[in-house]
Amino acid sequence: MSGDRAERDNVLRVALADDQALVRAGLRALLERQGIHVVFEADHGGAVLEQLSQHAVDVVLSDIRIPGIDGIAMLEQLRARGNATPVLLLTTFDDSELLLQASEAGAQGFLLKDAEPTELRDAIARVARGEALLQPVSTEPVRARYRYHAGDAPRALFSEREVAVLRLLAGGYSNKEIARAMFLAEGAVKNYVSVILEKLDTRDRTRAVLKAITLRVI
Known part of the structure; x- marks a missing residue:
């Protein structure tokens, strides 16, 4: 609102x-x-x-x-x-x-x-x-302080394009900005983000980025 x-x-x-x-x-x-x-x-x-x-x-x-x-x-x-x-x-x-x-x-x-x-x-x-x-922020301190158990590993492997989207998410870019940077339709970016959140078992973009850093996806 x-x-x-x-x-x-x-x-x-x-x-x-x-x-x-x-x-x-x-x-x-x-x-x-x-x-x-x-x-x-x-x-x-x-x-x-x-x-x-x-x-x-x-x-x-x-x-x-x-x-x-x-x-x-x-x-x-x-x-x-x-x-x-x-x-x-x-x-x-x-x-x-x-x-x-x-x-x-x-x-x-x-x-x-x-x-x-x-x-x-x-x-x-x-x-x-x-x-x-x-x-x-520096990724190593995040990995050192925010650890996950083996069961928290991604549900599936990430494609090269999904990793690219994750890196832009980590930079704070919106779906529209990611779409422009990667020459994709905004709807396609939304789909990539949905798949990423599903693989990382979270509904929150911020936690997805932190988890991806911890698990060395990015």
Whole structure:
């Protein structure tokens, strides 16, 4: 619903959470220059939860390490309430374990703070549309910290084209973007994604990517 509202109004509305006032001010100025409306700011997770009960936004943009109720705990409480507002978590650390925790909690996006302004704007737009975004991370730490039992192996082998689609999924690309990159119809990409999810025994694109990394499919 939030993504539909964003497209209808053509103005993305975000909640901004960071415990540093200067960082919030910088992010607000950056976002507003790119036509994104900051509905409210918060310096801790509890304030985000309180404000979201009063104000609707398209995306929550939050530092992952805010004090009190941190970004991940805030996200978990938000989902427990049945609130599906997309959440994009920011961090200064390229930490695969944090990415996994954020994914488990239901985050749509995870981005490093040193991302370019255009990358941040694009990330917000993507998660507002319902897409998942994982900034590329080192694969070895993911494999080391997120292991699967033998029974979790893929149900079938992957074709070369399925592996190519998986790699683009890992880069956060949408079905439409994958279709353009691979010169395929969007419907064909949807079919490939469905087969990939079936082989990895998951219905979630993010978990499919993490599992594919762990099992050395990509």
